[in-house]
Amino acid sequence: MNAGEVTWLGVDVGGTFTDVVLIADGTLTTAKVPTTGEQSEGVLAGIETACESAGIDVAAVDRFRHATTAAVNAMLEGAGATTALVTTEGFADVLAIGRQDRPALYDLDARKPEPLVPPARRFEIDERTTPEGVERAVDPDAVRALADSIPEDVQSVAVSLLHAYAHPEHERAVADALEAAGEWSVSTSHEVLGTFREYERTATTVADAYVTPVIDAYMGRLTERARERGLPAPRVMQSNGGIAPAATVREHAVTTLLSGPAAGVVGASTVADADRLVTFDMGGTSADVGLVTDGTAARTTDATIAERPVGVPMVDVETVGAGGGSVGWVDAGGALRVGPESAGAEPGPACYGRGGTEPTVTDAALQLGYLGGESLGALDLDADAAEAALADLASEADLDGPVAAARGIYRVANATMTRTIRSVTVERGQDPRSFSLVAFGGAGPMHAAALADRLGIERVLVPAASGVLSAYGLLAADETHDAARTHRTRLAAADVATIEARYDDLEASVLGDASDPDRATIEREADLRYAGQSYEVTAPATDPFDPTAMRDRFHAAHERVRGYRLPDEPVELVTLRTTATIPGEEPPLSSAGTDDPHRTTRRVSFEGRYRETRVYDREGLSAGASVDGPAVVAGGESTVVVPPGWTGSVDDRGTLVLDGGGSA
CATH class of the missing domain: 3.30.1490 (Dna Ligase; domain 1)
Structure with missing residues (x-):
């Protein structure tokens, strides 16, 4: 079976929307549906929506790839498994002691997050190894007694013994005894992270034990529901930017903590015709920024998730709480702030018409004309509800009406995201002006040119299907x-x-x-x-x-x-x-467009005033088409804003290339 005969399916679960990409016979079909509390329900709903739009049966799918937020949500929300820790005698408190660094150096009230395993569920065992060898052997009877003392409600056990990275035999013995004594899953540090530094290794092993039962249960439900509909078992994006079989991540789920953001960086590096990229993924809840140099995504083993170190290899992504659903609010000093609180998918921004009343970035975009009469995914937008929410914020912030509030939200959100891009470029010795900015996610292309102006970046790339690029990246990943x-x-x-x-x-x-x-x-x-x-x-x-x-x-x-x-x-x-x-295999895509993609005009705010602006249909822009700013290019999943002074052209891969021409 060659690539052109394969039906490809990629599903990325975000905080607000679940994105689906389906490629059959070279034709791309996308869907964006609200994320559900039980993620597998939203995943299957999105798959069925995309297949119905493409006119194919769900069972016709040959390859199914998936990015999930189940693991990171468990960490962020404290909703992981009830976990116990077994460690060397004298080291039970390593999780609480951590390192000497403080979350806020000059904040006397700063508090570190509570350890994932409380003191009552930390157990010590009398053994000792050194980097050179075994100093004191583990007593099998002591391990059996320890297993009997673990509470019945424990679902998972982390085993992290001193210097097990060099001599793992004691961890293996303890794990074997624990698995024989109970129904819990067991994570051992030499398998999860076989490196030195006791705190980081223990914290990563505990994180794996904490989220593995969650991912195991979720992937089990999803695999079964997929099988019932004739779908193949999903292959899952890992934090390192690579795909793995579902069975692999069900054993060590800590590798999926940055599943979705990693897929976005992979997708950006796949479709962009450049070796130096800043990837900018702005969704409903957050914005993720990554770096690609020499065609390779930057990776790290020094990540922090929910203020806890995780040492497994990950695509190096900086995340900030500034997404389309991020809420605008006024702090105690009267300053306008945006995020990190998000309206999420339920009730969502006020303009979703689902009962939300708080003003968000999406509401501001609708008020400023960046979004218009077109729907957002499957949602019809309510401009009156957005204006009412913004009016309330304007009154609280002492601003001159909803338009001023919308402009304030837009500027504050852009300033936040600009700082994040600087943190992965300037603060790491990289000149952002030497990079192209790849914008994707539901809201990324709407803000990209404004951010590029601030940073001196003259080239912005908005790939085809940019609103669901993370889902597309799943298909091309190694x-x-x-x-x-x-x-x-x-x-x-x-x-x-x-x-x-x-x-x-x-x-x-x-x-x-x-x-x-x-x-x-x-x-x-x-x-x-x-x-x-x-x-x-x-x-x-x-x-x-x-x-x-x-x-x-x-x-x-x-x-x-x-x-x-x-x-x-x-x-x-x-x-x-x-x-x-x-190596992965990029799915083939056929391009199509029309000679007249111009849709309509509407009033859009640029540089503090409204201008009558052309609105183009993104799907109607064929290769070679050009757009002069000011303009708005509206698609099914995302909207591109082309400011005055910028121009756009469509390349052979369907990417809309925006050129600032030195406007910064």
Whole structure:
């Protein structure tokens, strides 16, 4: 079966909407439906909507890929499994102690979040290993006694023993005893995150134990409902930007915490014809910003979710609470603020007509003319309700009516998102003017040109199906599996044979997770640092491992990331990393358009005043079509605002390329 004969399906669950992309015979069909409390219901409703629009049977789908917010929602809402922790004697409080950093340095009332496992469910066991070997063996009778003391309501157990990254045999013994003693799921630190740093490893293992039962139950329901409708089992986007079988993520769900944002970055890098990209995904609840350099999405192992460290590899995305549903409000000092509180899908912005009364970014966009009579997904917008909500805000903020309130919300939201883009570019030594901005999500293209003006970015790319690009990114993603293990040594004294043996073990681990090991390619990396540093820099590893070559690679990587090198300082090897990748296959798309995409005109606010502005039909813009600002390009899932001084043209892939022409 070639790519053109395959029917592709991608579903991305967001905080407000569930996005669906269906490609059959090269024809793209999209759907956007409200996200439901039980996510699988919204997923199936979106699939049925898209299939009905395309005129095909649900059972005709060949490939089903999925991004879910179930894991991150469990973390953010405190709705994960009842979890216990088993650790080495004397280390039960590592979760509470954490690091010495404070969430707000000068706030005397600042409080860290409560640990996911309270003291009553933390258990210690008398054992001890060191990086060199076993010092005190674990007593099987003590493990059985510990299992008997775990409360009956516990659903999941995290096992994180001291130095288990180097010698995991004690964790294996404890896990085996626990699995034999109860119905709970068990997460072990050497499998979840086989690296040193006790707090981060324990916190990540606890997070995995906390969300794995949630994802296991959710994926079980979704897989069963899909099977009943003749759909294949879903393959799931991981936080690292790679797809994995549902069975894999059901075992270690911590890998799905940034499932949706990762899909968006992958989709942006797939469709954009540029190697240096700032990806900007603005949905209903938040805005996510990522960076692509040399055609590769930036990744990190130092992420924080719900104020808790998670050390598994993730696409490096900064998230801010500024989405279409973000609420405008007035603080105690009388200043207008936007977000992070969101109206969500229920009741949603006031203009949704579902009982919402709080003014949001979407209400402001409707008042300013960026949105008009067209529907938003399956919703018809209520301009009167939006104006009433904005009028209430104007009165509270002492502003001159709903238009002033709308302009205030729009400017504050843009300022917030501009700061986020600066944080991933300027604050990391990157000049935003050397990047193109890829805008997607339901609200991203509406704000993109204004943000680019603020940042000096002259080129904005709005892909076809930009409103559901994260769902499209699922279809083109590679299958990716990661493994890591700490191995600390000076490069000058490195035992190459031991390092090669450990790389071989990591390679066997990632290939064991791959659906088709014969098609997988292996990439080796190493975390290194100058002696005395407290942080590492990752560099590509030679194969076979060559300490001299790795020293040179580290110097180059350190200078690129940190801005300097210390050629005379000794270099330490810290962690070995391996990634297995099975290349994805971008689905074929046929393009279509009309010679006259102009739809109508309406009054739209630019630079503080309303102007009569042309409104174009996005689906009617064929390759080679051009648009001069001021203009609005309206689509089924997103709207593009082209300010005065900007021009737009459609390339061969259907991407609307906006050129600021130095207007910033």
